[in-house]
Amino acid sequence: MLHIKCPHCGMRSQNEFSYGGDATIKRPELGKEISDQDWDNFVYNRKSLRGKHWELWQHLSGCRQWIKVQRDTATHEIFKTLKANEEIS
Amino acid sequence: MTQSFRLESGGLINRDKKISFRFNGKNYFGYEGDTLASALIANGVHLIGRSFKYHRPRGFFGAGVDEPYAIVQLYRNGETEPNIKATEQELFEGLEAKSVNCWPSVNFDVGAINNFLKIFLPAGFYYKTFMWPKSFWYKIYEPFIRRAAGLGTASIKHDKERYEHKYEYCDVLITGSGPSGLASAYSAAKNGAKVILAEDKSRFGGTLLTSDVNIGNQSGKEWADSIVSELKEMPNVTVKNRSQVFGYYDHNMLVMSERISDHLPKTKKFHPKQRLWYIRAKEVLISSGSIERPIVFGNNDTPGVMLSSAAKEYMKVYGVLVGKKPLVFTNNDSGYETAIEFKKNGIEPIILDTRKEPQSEIIEEAKNMNINIKNSYVVVAAQGYKKVKSADIAKISDDKEELGSVENIKCDCICVSGFWTPTIHLASQSGNKTKFNEEIDAFVPGISKQNEKTLGAANGIYTLEETLKDSFEKGNLLSKKITNNENKVSFPNVVEKKSTVHDKFWCVPLPKGKNYKRFLDFQNDVAVSDIEIALKEGYRSIEHVKRYTTLGMATDQGKTSNLNGLQLVSKIENKVVPAVGHTTFRPPYSPVSIGAIVGREVGKHSKPTRKSPMHSWHEKNNAVFVDAGVWLRPRYYKRGDENLFEASKREAKNVRTNVGVCDVTTLGKIDIKGPDAAEFLNRVYTNAWLKLPVGKARYGVMLREDGIVMDDGTTTRISENHYHMTTTTAQAANVLSHLEYYLQLVWPELNVNVVSTTEQWAGAAIAGPKSREVLKKLFPNTDVTNEGLPFMGYMEGDLLGVKAKIFRISFSGELAYEVNVESDYGYFMWEKIIEVGEEFGIQPYGTEALSTLRIEMGHVAGSELDGRTIPYDNSLEGLLSNKKDFIGKRSLSRKAFVAEDRQKIVGVVPLDKKTSIPEGSHLVKDSNAPLPNPKLGYISASCWSVEHDNPFSLAILKDGKNMIGEKLFVMSPLKNKVIPVEIVSSHYVDPKGERVRS
C-alpha cells in the first residue's frame, strides 16, 4: 500500500485516496472547435508509461482535494506531490 | 500409548501438564509446550501423510515453518481447518488432527499406485496429458485429480471466529527474535525508538534455544530470556510471539499475522482468533535467520529422513528423539552438533561427512566423545517404505563423481545437513537486488530499495559474535537517526565453537544400475529427473522450469528445495548459479488464513449499513428491506399473507388512485453555492441552467466526457447563489467527486463550492391524485395550490414548527411532492404524513412499487443509465442544448452515436398480456434462427403495469424509433423462456404528462 503525502494533510495511506489518471491531460476549452482526432486523444488515448508519471489522486477520505502526484509506475516511488492549482514543473 | 521416544528429562516443555489429543482417530498424549509434530514423534508416529503426486509416505522433515510434509487437517472447537503444519501447531487439550492427501487411509492409500506407475507422471505431466481431448478434462481428469490430490478440505460452514485488523506505525520493525533480532531490538529500544519485535514461534530466542553458546556469563537461552523480559518492560517496545511478518509491500508497509488463539482449545470470549497487522515502519531489520539445506540422495523422501537441525530442536526444545539409531549425513559442522546431542542423550549416532579431512573445535569434541565418524562418505539411498530401516552408504571420490562399493547399514533416521540458506524472502519482496555469495553457496540480500537491512544468518553471517556485533550496531545506528538519542549498549563476551567451511556438495550421484528417485521438492514430488526432462525439452528460464515442473510451487514455497533446484539447473546448463538466477519471492512467506486477510469485513459487516431516520417506522410496519447500495430501503410493506408481487401491486395502485408516501432519504443531495453556480451547472448539465428562476426546480442530465449518461436528477434554485442538487442513490459519491474534479482542476476560476448534504435531510415523496390534499393538511399556512406551487416549483414550509423544503417534482408520473426536513425530524415528518393522510387512504410504498410506477411511465433510472447509453438512447435528446457547450457534448457527434439505427428506449408488452418478461432477456427477430441469433436489444426493466393490468417492460432496442408496433421475441436462455412480444412506446401511461401538472 502506497504512502502518499497529501499537500494539505500530510502522509496518508493509499486507501484514503482514489486514483484519477494522467495529470498532464488538459481538457479542451469549452465551445472551441476541435478535431475528432484531438478529442479522441483527450477522451481515450493515454500513454501507459513505465517510469516517472504525473497523475491525479483525490484524497477522498480526507480533505477531498484532488492532488497531483509524481510516481514511478514501475517502482512506485513517489517523488513529489502538488496541490491542484500548482503547475507541474 | 506410551511416549517411547520421549527423553527422561530435558527440553522446554512442561512435563507437569499432560495434554491429550487425537490423530487419525487414535488417542495420544503429550505435554504443554509440545507441537503436534513433537508430540507425535514422542509417541513413535512417523507416518503423517502422503505426498501430493505419487502419494508416497510422508513423515516429518523439519521442526517449523520450513516443513514440507507434515500438513494436517485440524479440528478445533467444532471447526475444521486444512493445511496446518504439524510442526507449527501447538498442542492443546482435545486437539484432533487427520492426515490429508490419502484415501482411504494413510496406511493404505489407493493413490500410491501413482508411485508405481510414475513413468506416467513426469515433469509437465499435467500439461501434456490433460490437454487432450478437451472433454476428458471435466469428466475424467478433474474429478480424478480432485479426489487424489489436494491438501485437505476447506470448511463450507460459516466461520464463527473473529479476525481483526490493526494498523500500526513504528520506527523500527524487527522480524525474528534470534540473536540478531534481539541484539538490534535491544540497542534500538535503548535509543528510545518505537520498536516492534515479531517472533513467528511461541518461544523467543531462535537458534539461541538450541545452540551451545555463551553470551556474557549466560547460556544463549538465558541471555535471550533476559533481553526479552527487559524489552517487554519498555514502554516504547512491542514484543509479539506467534506473529509472522509474511509480506513486505511498497513504502515500507509490512503485514504480520498474529495467531492469538490457535494454540488454545477455544478462543476466549471477546478475543479474536487471529489479528492481521498492517505496519508502516520507518526502518525494517530483517532477522529471519536461515533454513538448513537438504542434501539430495536416493529415496530422500522416506519418513525418517529429516533436517539435522530439526532433530536437534526436537531433542533440545521438546525432549524428543527422532530415532534411536541415527545416521547424520553432513557436509559441514552443523551435523556434529546434532550428533553430539544424540550422544549426550545416550544414543549412538554415526556421522557421514562428505569432507575428506575436516578439522575444527566441534569435530574434535565429537571425536573425543567417541562418535563414529566416516569421512568422504555419503548416503546413496534410504531404504524402507513407511520408515527408514537402513541406508545404503558409500565412499565418494575426491572429485565427488565416483561412488565406492555400496554397503547397507541399519538406522531408523537420517539427519541431513547441507549447510544453511539465508531466509531472504522479505528482503527480496521489498525489491532488494539479491546477490550470490560464493562462500555459502546461496543468495543474500544486496542493494536495498526500501529502508531495510538484513542481519545475521539471513544475511549469510553464521558466527554468533559477528552477528551480535553487527546487529547491535545496526540497531543503534538506525534508531539514532530517528530519535537523535544514543544509549550505547556494551558488547557482551561471546563464547562459541569455531567451525570450518562447508563442502559445496549437494547431490549424491546414482550408483550404477540404480534409478532411485532423488527428490528436490518434497511437497510437490519434484525429482532430479523431472528437472532434467524439463531442460531436455527446452525450458531454460528458471521461472519456466519452476512452473513446468511445479518446483517450489507447493504451500512451503520451496523453502527447502529452491536452492538445490538452482544448483541442478546450473550444473546441467553448465552455468554458475547466479547466472541461472532465482525465482521471485512473493508474499505470503508462509500460508495465511483467508479469515485473517478478510478481517471483520464479512457478511453484513462487509460494508457499512446506512439507514434512514424513518427506518424504525418501516420496521414496525412490516417493511421487507432491500439493499440499495449501502442503504437499506423498504422494498414493500407486507400486509397479511401478501407476497412481493401482491404487495407492490397494491402499493403502486394506491398511488395511481389515492396517495402514497415513499422514503426517498437515500437520494444523493449536494449543496452548491457561489456566484458562479449557475454557470457551473450550465457546464455540467446538458440543458440550459442560466435562466432558472429562484424557487424553481429543473430536471437535468449529466454526461461523462465520452458522451455516456452519468446521472440524472433535479436541481433547485433555493436562492440567487444557492442550489440544491439531487443525484441517484447509487451515483451520489461519484457525482460529488466529478463536480470536485471540474471545480478544482478544470475550471478553478469558477467561484463555487459543493458539499454533500445527503445525511442532512430526510425526504418523503408524497405521490398520487390526492397528494395535494395531504399537503394542505401538513402545511395549513402555506399556499400549495396549483397556482401557489406549480409543477417544478419549490417553496419553504412550516411543518408544525419544523422548517421544511417542499419540491413539486414527480418520479411516479402522478401529481407529487417531495418534502425534506432536517434528518432529526424525519421520523416526526413521516408520522405526521401518515397521520394526516389516513383520511385520503395514504399507504407507504417501497422500491418495488416505485419501480413499477416509473417503468410504466417510461422514466429512465439506473437500469437504463447503465454506463452504456447516451441521451438519445434514453429519449433524453430533448434535453441537449444546442446553444452551449457542456461536459461530453463533443462526443455525441461521434459516428456510432449518430447512426441512423442507433438503439433507443421502447416499451415491450407480451402478446398474451400474461407472461412476465425476465429482466436482462434479449430481443430477437426470429426465435428459431440458428445460433448465434442476432440480438436486437435487451430488456432493462420489467414490471406489472398497474394501469393496464398486464406485464410491461422497458428495453433498449436497435433502431428503436422505427420499431414501434413490430412483433419480436424475448429470449431468456437462463430461464428457458421464449415470449412473443409487441414493441410499444416507452410512455405506457399518461404519454402527454398531464397528471404531474394537474
Ligand SMILES: [Zn+2]
Ligand atoms: Zn488531504
